[in-house]
Amino acid sequence: MNLLLLQSSQINGTEATVTGRQLEHLNSVHQIDEGASVRVGQVNGLMGNGLIKSINTERAVLDINLDTPAPAPIPLKLIMAMPRPKMLRRCLQSISSLGVKEIYLINSKRVEKSFWQTPFLSDEAIQNELILGLEQSRDTILPKFYLRKLFKPFVEDELGDLIKNTKALVAHPSGTNNCPINIQKPTTLVVGPEGGFIPYEIEKLKEVGVEAVTIGPRILRVESAVPALISRLFPG
Amino acid sequence: MNLLLLQSSQINGTEATVTGRQLEHLNSVHQIDEGASVRVGQVNGLMGNGLIKSINTERAVLDINLDTPAPAPIPLKLIMAMPRPKMLRRCLQSISSLGVKEIYLINSKRVEKSFWQTPFLSDEAIQNELILGLEQSRDTILPKFYLRKLFKPFVEDELGDLIKNTKALVAHPSGTNNCPINIQKPTTLVVGPEGGFIPYEIEKLKEVGVEAVTIGPRILRVESAVPALISRLFPG
Numbered sequence: 001m002n003l004l005l006l007q008s009s010q011i012n013g014t015e016a017t018v019t020g021r022q023l024e025h026l027n028s029v030h031q032i033d034e035g036a037s038v039r040v041g042q043v044n045g046l047m048g049n050g051l052i053k054s055i056n057t058e059r060a061v062l063d064i065n066l067d068t069p070a071p072a073p074i075p076l077k078l079i080m081a082m083p084r085p086k087m088l089r090r091c092l093q094s095i096s097s098l099g100v101k102e103i104y105l106i107n108s109k110r111v112e113k114s115f116w117q118t119p120f121l122s123d124e125a126i127q128n129e130l131i132l133g134l135e136q137s138r139d140t141i142l143p144k145f146y147l148r149k150l151f152k153p154f155v156e157d158e159l160g161d162l163i164k165n166t167k168a169l170v171a172h173p174s175g176t177n178n179c180p181i182n183i184q185k186p187t188t189l190v191v192g193p194e195g196g197f198i199p200y201e202i203e204k205l206k207e208v209g210v211e212a213v214t215i216g217p218r219i220l221r222v223e224s225a226v227p228a229l230i231s232r233l234f235p236g
Numbered sequence: 237m238n239l240l241l242l243q244s245s246q247i248n249g250t251e252a253t254v255t256g257r258q259l260e261h262l263n264s265v266h267q268i269d270e271g272a273s274v275r276v277g278q279v280n281g282l283m284g285n286g287l288i289k290s291i292n293t294e295r296a297v298l299d300i301n302l303d304t305p306a307p308a309p310i311p312l313k314l315i316m317a318m319p320r321p322k323m324l325r326r327c328l329q330s331i332s333s334l335g336v337k338e339i340y341l342i343n344s345k346r347v348e349k350s351f352w353q354t355p356f357l358s359d360e361a362i363q364n365e366l367i368l369g370l371e372q373s374r375d376t377i378l379p380k381f382y383l384r385k386l387f388k389p390f391v392e393d394e395l396g397d398l399i400k401n402t403k404a405l406v407a408h409p410s411g412t413n414n415c416p417i418n419i420q421k422p423t424t425l426v427v428g429p430e431g432g433f434i435p436y437e438i439e440k441l442k443e444v445g446v447e448a449v450t451i452g453p454r455i456l457r458v459e460s461a462v463p464a465l466i467s468r469l470f471p472g
Contacts (some may be wrong), residue, residue, distance in 0.1 A: 002455050069348035071453035094460045099452075137454035181471045182417055216335075216472030218308035218373035219238050224330045224463040227456070232471045235417045236450030 002038045003138040004050060004062075006133055011042060011064070016050060017061040021094050024053075026060055039144050040064050041140040042130070071141040074099040074234050075186040077162060081108040081193035085118035089129050090223055094141055096133025098230050105149045110195040116149060151201065160208045163188045168210040171229055172202055173219060175212035183226075183233045193225060237373040239263050240276045240286060240298075243350045243368055247300070252286060254296040262288075262296055276300050277376040280299060306346070306376040310335040310470050311422040313398060316342040317429035319458050321354035325365050326459055332369025332379055336465050339391060340398075342384045344437055345430040387437060399424045404446040407465055408438055409455060411448035427462060446460045 002025070006016050018026065031132045032052055040050035040062065047070060050062035078100045083091055084195050095103060107116075119125060148154040167183060170190035182221055197205070202212055220228060240262070242252050254262065270288050276298065277283035283306060286298035314336045321329055331339060344350075357360060358466045384390040384455050403419060406426035426446055435439070438448055456464060 083329060090459075094457070095458055096463070097454060097460060099454055136457055139454060178472075215467070218335055218472075220333055220377060220463070221330070221372055223326075223459065226334060227460040227463040227469035228334070230466045231451070235415075235468045236454075 002039065002142075003047065003135050004038050005135050005140060006040060006042050006064075006173040008042065014021060014064055016040065016064045019058070023055075023057075023060055026055065027057065028185075031227070032060075038062070039138065039220065040066070041070065041134075041138070042066055043140060043142055045140055046070070047138065047140055053193065056184040069079045069097060071138070073141060074230065076100050076168065076230065076234065077102040077104070077188040078226070078230075079104040079159075079162075080222070080226070081106055081191065082115050083193070083198070084110045084112070084115055085120050088115075088118065088120055091226065092097045092126065092129035093133040093136065093224060094223065096130040096132045097137035097139075097226060098133075099139060099206050099234075100230065101141055101143045103143050104146045104148055104154075106154055107151045108193045108201055109151075110193040111196045115227075118149055121147065129133075152204065155201075155204045155208060159205075159210070163209060168208075168215050169207050170197070170202065171212045171215060171225065172196060172212040173214060174202070175214040177211065178217045179229065179232060181232055182235050187233055189229060189233070191222060191229070194222070203230070237265070237371045237466050238284065239376075241371050242278050243316050244278065244281075244301075250300055250336055251289075251466060252276065252298045252300045255294070259291075259293075259296055260280050260281075261292065262291065265331060270294075272299070272320065275374065276302070277306065277374070278302055279370075279372075280379055281376055282306070283374065283376055285401060307335060307374070308379060309337040310466065311404065312466065313338040313340070313464075314462070315342055315395075315398075315424065315426045316458070316462070317339040317342055317427065317433070318347045319429065320348070321356050322461060323457075324351075324354065324356055325361075325421065327462065328365035329369040329372065330364065330459065331462060332366040332462060333373035333375075335373070335375060335465065335470075336378045336466065337377055339379050340382045340390075342390055343387045344429045345387075346431045346433045348418040363366065388440065391437075391440045391444060395441075395446070399445060401411055404444075405439065405449060406433070406441050406446045407461065408432060408448040409450060409452035410438070413447065415449040415451045415465065415468060417468055418471050423467060423469055423471050424455050425469070427458060427465070430458070440470050 041047035046066035048066035166186040168188040276286035282302035284302035372452040405423040
């Protein structure tokens, strides 16, 4: 936790109250005492410092001063096939920490149906992972998150509008062009499931204007592929 | 498993025998039958195809034809502070899948001493993770792996020689220069522990000629930082 990210419900004027997971972290990992200063931020707001006025096992009270804007978002819409649940949580944290602010989780032929049954897809569980990513990276802007459980309607009815005024790419081993480097303009990136999109899906994506690109001869797991792709497109 | 990676002990002329983990994977995940063709490779050798001559729950026998070289290695020496054990295994797989062929795992003030007690540091455990990474990415060249449990002697006595004729970088939030993009020349990259190297350690690294560089305002976990850094240096 490189930033203590506060919900507006935790803030009253310049005072913030911390309980639960965040309090436990302050007590156990950071071993914070009264008078210590920690980095804080408000969800979708500014960042700054918090002075610990009191702390025990029940709650911490901080005097906060928020004056610094969050880092600039990465201008990327990320559309990702649903990964297996144990990978989903890590991926969401990682994507959130990388500065992506718009995430679509979609279906694909090679996504096992059982993946959609995971409790990690509840609104609260998703938000928790996204917040952990922001706390890791020191950011406050919560990504927007969308579930699209049907591939064809999503691509046919929605994707065309989504990719308007963006460079639209799908990372695919059969892509003949290399993925661009340091693109620095609004981009939509589609990432397939383990085993890749099937040829029909790639064709559907191409029909609406998404270009298949490769990032080299090696096939990466989604948890490595996503940071590699984002870092290549937006080296910052 | 995008490649069935065979040890030379499994190969006799053009015939290969598969048991254990790899057999289980062929049977359960790929549901391979006699007559099917799978991608195979030999550790530190060529890649090609294998025709399944027989398969049951005891063993599979393949007729193999190896004719394709492995993808070119990434000219990078990666020096990484020991991560927490549950992250270590994922990191080794990921690094191996990214095409890195020389990995040093080093100590740092912020590495918990208990991390070094993990059974995942046995030669066999390390090699297993590296092979899983190669099977993921379709590569055959096993990375060289070194443990260095003392920071100061490693930096003072060994690092100077290691970085000779390479661009030597340490990724650090306080780095004033941006990490270079698309460098395409031999590079040594040093990556710190959770919480970062302490100032003394950064000074020691600088003394032998390692430059501190930043990859942007966000602090990434090592499992996202390493693919992001490698992809930025060597977009392929």
